[in-house]
Amino acid sequence: MSKVFGKLFSPGKLEKDLAELQRKAAQEPNNYYLLVKIGDLLEKMGRRQEALKAYRQASAKYTQKGFLVQAIAVNKLILRLDPTQQEIHDHLAQLYVQRDRLAAELEARDKGLSSDYKIGKIHWPFIPLFADLSKEELTRVMDKxxxxxxxxxxxxxxxxxxxxxxxxxxxxxxxxxxxxxxxxxxxxxxxxxxxxxxxxxxxxxxxxxxxxxxxxxxxxxxxxxEAMEEVVKEFPPVAQVLLKFYKERILDTLLATSTLFRSLSKEERKQLLPKFTLEEYP
CATH class of the missing domain: 2.60.120.10 (Jelly Rolls)
Known part of the structure; x- marks a missing residue:
């Protein structure tokens, strides 16, 4: 059995796998998850600084494209290897909270520039729960x-x-x-x-x-x-954000399964949600 595992995790096998991942990453520059896998493999090989570099590249790419959830995941990997980088959550939260203003600024900046200098429009998706948090609240949720x-x-x-x-x-x-x-x-x-x-x-x-x-x-x-209760204790307004999130999820589920409304698209249901109110009865 030890010989089998030795072959699976031998330096030569890992180097070959790394070269293959790097080749794929070069062929698929928009597949940012390949950078994460490269970082995972480098970490397994004991090449910590190179792993951090790959993770940072992935985080930057995800952030630039507005993939908040994926950026949070990669940042957690970075913090595992380098706990001193606590500011990365704060920076990401700042970008997401100011997403509309930043997108408008980038769009205005790109006007009149050649394609070589354009950053391109960042589309930050609306993410339930996260979208209604302040920068400080979102940073703390990311920490947890x-x-x-x-x-x-x-x-x-x-x-x-x-x-x-x-x-x-x-x-x-x-x-x-x-x-x-x-x-x-x-x-x-x-x-x-x-x-x-x-x-x-x-x-x-x-x-x-x-x-x-x-x-x-x-x-x-x-x-x-338990983690969310700690956040609410530090930031009491988060409780109202959680309640709003819960009510919207209930209503969306009811609409999606209703005979009358299930033909609507997700976006159409989203536009309809504000017209409903939830009533609680003893």
């Missing part, structure tokens, strides 16, 4: 996030478990399914990068109504209930 890796086929959360965390997919794909009383598996959804799951059990202190499994090798950002 944990990054986890799941190989294809691995369970991420199981039906019937107590919901103690919210999850965000930073890379990969997951399947959401439920097992009925007859023991039959019922497929509910496939979720992609940037999608949230686990929020309903999280907010209602209930057990999870579905299971989630990684369809491919998947990277997840996890925010635990």
């Amino acid at each position: 996030i944990e990054i986890k890796q799941f190989p294809a086929g691995a369970p991420i959360c199981r039906q019937g478990e107590v919901g103690e965390a919210i999850f965000i997919i930073s890379h990969g794909q997951v399947e959401v399914f439920r097992v009925n009383n007859q023991g039959n598996k019922i497929h509910l959804a496939f979720l992609q990068e940037g999608d949230f799951f686990g929020e309903f059990a999280f907010f209602t202190n209930s057990r999870r109504r579905a299971s989630v499994v990684a369809k491919v090798d998947t990277e997840i950002l996890e925010i635990s209930k």
